Amino acid sequence: MGLNQSYDAPGGRREALATLEHALDLGIRFWDTADSHALGENELLIAEVLTRVGRDNVVLATKFGGIFDPGTGTATGVRGDPEYVRQACEASLRRLGTDRIDLYYQHIPDPDVPVEETVAAMAELVGAGKVRYPGLSNVTAEQLRAAHAVHPIAAVQSEWSLFVRGAEKELVPACLELGVGLVPYPPLGRGFLTGAFSDPGDIADGDARQAFPWFAEGNVEPNAALLRPVRRVADEHEATPAQVALAWLAHRIGATGIAAAPIPGTKRAHRLDENAAALDLVLSGADMKALDGIADHVAGSRRPDLPPELRDLMPDDHGERRPDPSR
Numbered sequence: 001m002g003l004n005q006s007y008d009a010p011g012g013r014r015e016a017l018a019t020l021e022h023a024l025d026l027g028i029r030f031w032d033t034a035d036s037h038a039l040g041e042n043e044l045l046i047a048e049v050l051t052r053v054g055r056d057n058v059v060l061a062t063k064f065g066g067i068f069d070p071g072t073g074t075a076t077g078v079r080g081d082p083e084y085v086r087q088a089c090e091a092s093l094r095r096l097g098t099d100r101i102d103l104y105y106q107h108i109p110d111p112d113v114p115v116e117e118t119v120a121a122m123a124e125l126v127g128a129g130k131v132r133y134p135g136l137s138n139v140t141a142e143q144l145r146a147a148h149a150v151h152p153i154a155a156v157q158s159e160w161s162l163f164v165r166g167a168e169k170e171l172v173p174a175c176l177e178l179g180v181g182l183v184p185y186p187p188l189g190r191g192f193l194t195g196a197f198s199d200p201g202d203i204a205d206g207d208a209r210q211a212f213p214w215f216a217e218g219n220v221e222p223n224a225a226l227l228r229p230v231r232r233v234a235d236e237h238e239a240t241p242a243q244v245a246l247a248w249l250a251h252r253i254g255a256t257g258i259a260a261a262p263i264p265g266t267k268r269a270h271r272l273d274e275n276a277a278a279l280d281l282v283l284s285g286a287d288m289k290a291l292d293g294i295a296d297h298v299a300g301s302r303r304p305d306l307p308p309e310l311r312d313l314m315p316d317d318h319g320e321r322r323p324d325p326s327r
Helices: 013-025 037-053 082-096 116-125 139-150 171-178 190-194 222-225 228-237 241-256 270-282 286-292
Strands: 030-032 057-064 066-068 077-080 101-108 129-138 155-159 181-185
Touching: 013 037, 013 116, 013 270, 037 057, 037 082, 057 082, 082 101, 082 116, 101 116, 101 155, 116 129, 116 139, 129 139, 139 171, 155 171, 171 181, 181 241, 190 241, 228 241, 228 286, 241 270
Parallel strands: 030 057, 057 101, 101 129, 129 155, 155 181
Antiparallel strands: 066 077
């Protein structure tokens, strides 16, 4: 989503297109977006590349459910009712210029619609050939089990990184139990784990990270200090902090045995090269021990500063369930 939304000042279209094409050169063929990213412009950007490289060369994932003010881009709510699911799918298909979505996620559960109803509508899209596999995002283990009882869920997207490990408590075991894949986001902690931030002033005006407590004054400084062992491990391996963060997650994925595909976001081609090189970095037991306790000391919530009725739709920092008014 950073290609034309959220992080830094939006990059030029030419740079974004070049980054997507370079991803294919590297063999990165699983592309993840959402209808809310840049209010649909992200999907249009991907469609432009698909016309050049061929639809079958990409495994395409997108999401529905977030409602945003078209004028300001401000989040205003969520929808998961069956009628909206169908409307959103048709709109994404048009923007993406395709007749099918490989993996279609509910972005955030709708507190007014049981997840079973939403997934039943998604199952209809599978039956119609418009969606290959349904997925969920930002759900608890309990919500996943309820959804999976209606139709098999292919994958769950959940926050998982050196800074946020709540998924390991209940969600990862539930995925293993049900045979559901996991798509960890953002494995670089919205860029914090790259080591680029140590002061609130490091965030550019208009950057969405201004709304995230990790980057706020009073939090960013101690959080930056937490990266000392990351930098030390990086230096020992002649790697970057970002590569260490990705290698740590790869190690944790292997340790749990879950099928997972992390999605580090970037809008620059050289960062794709850096991220891909992390596949060759193997951390030792001592390295993992040095990094193990970081998440316990992170200052500030992972969730953005939004009105409580929106912020609380997401699992908390520990992956715990919130009260569900629909039940």
